[in-house]
Amino acid sequence: MGKCEQCIIKQFNSLKSLTKDELVRISNCKTSHIIKKGTVIFEEGDAVNGVYCVKDGICKLSKLSENGKDQIVKMVVKGQLLGQRSLVSDENSNLQATALNDMEVCFIPKSEIMADLQKNPKFSFDVLKDMAHDLKEADDIIVNMAQKSVRQRLAEALIYIHDSFGVNPDGTLSVLLSREDFANIVGTATESAIRVLSQFKKEGLISTIGKQIKIESLEGLKRIE
Amino acid sequence: MGKCEQCIIKQFNSLKSLTKDELVRISNCKTSHIIKKGTVIFEEGDAVNGVYCVKDGICKLSKLSENGKDQIVKMVVKGQLLGQRSLVSDENSNLQATALNDMEVCFIPKSEIMADLQKNPKFSFDVLKDMAHDLKEADDIIVNMAQKSVRQRLAEALIYIHDSFGVNPDGTLSVLLSREDFANIVGTATESAIRVLSQFKKEGLISTIGKQIKIESLEGLKRIE
DNA sequence: TTTATAATATGATAATTGTCATGTTTTATT
DNA sequence: AATAAAACATGACAATTATCATATTATAAA
Numbered sequence: 001m002g003k004c005e006q007c008i009i010k011q012f013n014s015l016k017s018l019t020k021d022e023l024v025r026i027s028n029c030k031t032s033h034i035i036k037k038g039t040v041i042f043e044e045g046d047a048v049n050g051v052y053c054v055k056d057g058i059c060k061l062s063k064l065s066e067n068g069k070d071q072i073v074k075m076v077v078k079g080q081l082l083g084q085r086s087l088v089s090d091e092n093s094n095l096q097a098t099a100l101n102d103m104e105v106c107f108i109p110k111s112e113i114m115a116d117l118q119k120n121p122k123f124s125f126d127v128l129k130d131m132a133h134d135l136k137e138a139d140d141i142i143v144n145m146a147q148k149s150v151r152q153r154l155a156e157a158l159i160y161i162h163d164s165f166g167v168n169p170d171g172t173l174s175v176l177l178s179r180e181d182f183a184n185i186v187g188t189a190t191e192s193a194i195r196v197l198s199q200f201k202k203e204g205l206i207s208t209i210g211k212q213i214k215i216e217s218l219e220g221l222k223r224i225e
Numbered sequence: 226m227g228k229c230e231q232c233i234i235k236q237f238n239s240l241k242s243l244t245k246d247e248l249v250r251i252s253n254c255k256t257s258h259i260i261k262k263g264t265v266i267f268e269e270g271d272a273v274n275g276v277y278c279v280k281d282g283i284c285k286l287s288k289l290s291e292n293g294k295d296q297i298v299k300m301v302v303k304g305q306l307l308g309q310r311s312l313v314s315d316e317n318s319n320l321q322a323t324a325l326n327d328m329e330v331c332f333i334p335k336s337e338i339m340a341d342l343q344k345n346p347k348f349s350f351d352v353l354k355d356m357a358h359d360l361k362e363a364d365d366i367i368v369n370m371a372q373k374s375v376r377q378r379l380a381e382a383l384i385y386i387h388d389s390f391g392v393n394p395d396g397t398l399s400v401l402l403s404r405e406d407f408a409n410i411v412g413t414a415t416e417s418a419i420r421v422l423s424q425f426k427k428e429g430l431i432s433t434i435g436k437q438i439k440i441e442s443l444e445g446l447k448r449i450e
Numbered sequence: 451t452t453t454a455t456a457a458t459a460t461g462a463t464a465a466t467t468g469t470c471a472t473g474t475t476t477t478a479t480t
Numbered sequence: 481a482a483t484a485a486a487a488c489a490t491g492a493c494a495a496t497t498a499t500c501a502t503a504t505t506a507t508a509a510a
Contacts, residue, residue, distance in 0.1 A: 063364055065372035066450075073364050088350070088357040094364055117350070124349050125313070125342070131356040132313040138363035139288055139298050139319055145370035146412025147290035150497070179458065187371025189498055194459060210506075211457080225291075375467070404488065414468050419489060435476075436487080 003027045004106075009055050012079030014126035022116050022123075030106045035059075041082070041097040048086035048093045050109045054078055057103030058165070058175055061095045062184065070096070072185045073141075074134070075175070077165055084127060086110060087117055100175065145187055153186045154196045155224040158206065162215050172212040179211070228252045229331075234280050237304030239351035247341050247348075255331045260284075266307070266322040273311035273318045274335045279303055282328030283390070283400055286320045287409065297410045298366075299359070300325070300400070302390055309352060311335060312342055325400065370412055378411045379421045380449040383431065387440050397437040404436070 004027040010016050018026070035041060035057070042048050044064060054076055061074040061082075073095060076082045082097060087110060117124050144153055158173075165175045177185075183193035197213070200206045205220045206213055215221065229252040235241050243251070260266060260282070267273050269289060279301055286299040286307075298320060301307045307322060312335060342349050369378055383398075390400045402410075408418035422438070425431045430445045431438055440446065 063368045065368050067372055069372055071368045071371050073367055085357045085360065088353045089361075091361075094361050117353075118346050121343050121346060121349060124346060124353065128313045128342075128349065128353055128356065131353065131360060132310045135310065135356060135360055135363060136314075136316075136319050138360060138367065142298055142363065142366050142370060142412075143288045143290050143296045145367060146296045147292055147294055149495095187367075190457095191459085191499080192497060194457095195497095198459070415487095416469080416489085417467060419487095420467095423489070 001032055002106075004030065007053075007055070007106075009053060009079050013053065013081045014084075014123060014130055015053065015081070017123040017126040018116060018120065022120065026108055026112055026116075029112045030108045033105050033107060035099045035103040035105060037099055037101045039099045041099060042093055043096045044094060045092050048083045049111075050107050051084055051087060051113065052082040052105040052107055054080055054082055055104040055106060057105075058100045059097050059103060060100055060181070061097055063095050070184050071187060072181065074137075075100070075165075077175075081130075084130065087113060087127070088131075100177070100181075150186060150188045150192055151196050151199075152224055153188075154182065154193060155200070155205075155221040157182065157185050158200075158213070158215060159218065159221055162218065167214075168212075170209075170214070172209060172214045176212065226257055227331075229255065232278075232280070232331075234278060234304050238278065238306045239309075239348060239355055240278065240306070242348040242351040243341055243345060247345065251333055251337055251341075254337045255333045258330050258332060260324045260328040260330060262324055262326045264324045266324060267318055268321045269319060270317050273308045276309055276312060276333050276335075276338065277307040277330040278333065279305050279307055280329040280331060282330075283325045284322050284328060285325055285406070286322055288320050295321070295409050296412060297406065299362075300390075302400075306355075309355065312338060312352070313356075325402065325406070375411060375413045375417055376421050376424075377449055378413075379407065379418060380425070380430075380446040382407065382410050383425075383438070383440060384443065384446055387443065392439075393437075395434075395439070397434060397439045401437065 004010060004015070004023040005020060010023070015023070041052065041059060056078050058075060058077045059082065060072045061076065062070045062072045064070050076097070082105070083093075086093065117127065144156065148156075161173050161175050165173070168174050179194045179197065180190045182197070183190040186193060197206070200221075201208060203220070205215070205217050207216050208214070229235060229240070229248040230245060235248070240248070266277065266284060281303050283300060283302045284307065285297045286301065287295045287297045289295050301322075307330070308318075311318065342352065369381060373381075386398050386400050390398070393399050404419050404422065405415045407422070408415040411418060422431070422433075425446075426433060428445070430440070430442050432441050433439070
């Protein structure tokens with residue numbers, strides 16, 4: 001099994017602030033997992049007792065609303081940590097995590113990493129920075145949800161996915177989402193999301209190959225008011 | 226000037242985790258301020274170089290949207306810290322803080338408290354907990370914005386303000402907000418907020434005395450679907 | 451391959467919400 | 481107290497978005 005000390009992934013998240021000794025200890029207690037597309041990693045209400053270090057793949061964090069829809073709040077990709085908040089609060093998760101494609105993760109039990117959070121100020125400061133960033137992002141999402149149209153929100157979602165997660169060799173977005181997922185990111189009905197995507201296609205802003213989406217005019221999408 | 230060590234307010238926020246020595250030092254560099262209703266404490270883009278400990282009064286944290294509206298993201302009341310995120314990130318503020326009534330605050334320069342954040346793990350863990358809580362709250366707001374009607378959101382805002390900030394002796398909400406503020410919390414047009422409040426009044430769920438609002442049926446508001 | 455099932459697509463219509471106009475009341479100012 | 485300004489309120493209408501119906505494709509299963 002891979003060792004945390006040598007893992008390239010750790011460079012991209014807070015684990016980089018751990019000392020070599022701490023990494024060795026964690027390496028010995030971590031467990032590697034392959035998670036299949038569609039698998040629910042944890043549900044709302046679950047006690048998540050550890051963090052997942054995402055070595056490959058993508059998952060969505062969502063929250064079920066009373067009307068039966070599953071609002072996507074955040075996406076976690078390769079290199080990031082999943083379930084950080086479980087380290088800090090003893091409360092159960094308020095979100096559900098679902099794999100969007102096949103994933104490879106390392107699970108680090110809370111019990112092992114908690115001591116580091118308490119003793120290594122560099123590590124805890126790093127986690128703090130991460131959370132501050134998430135919070136800033138959440139503020140932006142709130143404002144967008146409250147003040148922008150479905151058309152604008154969907155355009156921004158496409159831009160966000162493009163810029164943050166990149167594209168395949170053929171130019172299509174590397175994160176493959178269903179139309180329903182798009183609707184759940186934007187917070188609208190699936191039909192509305194589909195309609196707006198069709199509209200974007202007609203306007204030449206995007207093109208589609210099956211469910212794959214290719215952005216044809218980033219500038220055009222940015223101009224949408 | 227009051228001393229931090231003896232300040233009752235500190236019990237309600239992360240400062241309680243500081244040692245007596247740390248509090249004495251902070252006490253010597255903090256500055257007390259009276260902030261008048263309507264004053265902008267800091268703006269979007271400002272470098273906030275410290276935290277405000279709110280001893281009295283309430284302020285709103287908002288973010289200007291392109292359509293000219295000012296979405297309220299959070300409210301900070303007596304006992305809480307304002308500007309915590311400035312400690313963690315070097316970026317400028319993404320939010321504007323505005324006093325909703327006359328406030329009394331202590332300003333603690335970032336330079337003085339940063340060392341404590343780095344050295345006192347209990348303190349940093351407390352800040353971490355606070356942020357995790359804010360993040361959880363932000364998730365809920367996102368879901369509400371995305372999935373609920375203006376009517377539902379306004380009902381929930383009233384319940385939230387009632388439960389979190391309490392009522393005056395006559396039963397009216399102790400936080401006095403304009404109709405525009407309500408609209409900016411809920412993320413709707415001022416006219417829409419006014420209309421829904423009028424509707425609630427007709428239905429006997431609330432009553433009003435001038436711009437003061439009194440909740441007549443908390444149960445009724447909770448039942449709104 | 452055939453068949454079943456799910457995902458995508460689009461039209462028709464209803465419900466919600468925003469915008470503009472306008473009037474009333476409250477609050478602040480002279 | 482008189483006046484101006486702001487906040488509140490409501491109607492009329494337009495724009496946006498949701499819902500339901502119904503095709504049409506993709507995808508998975510037999």
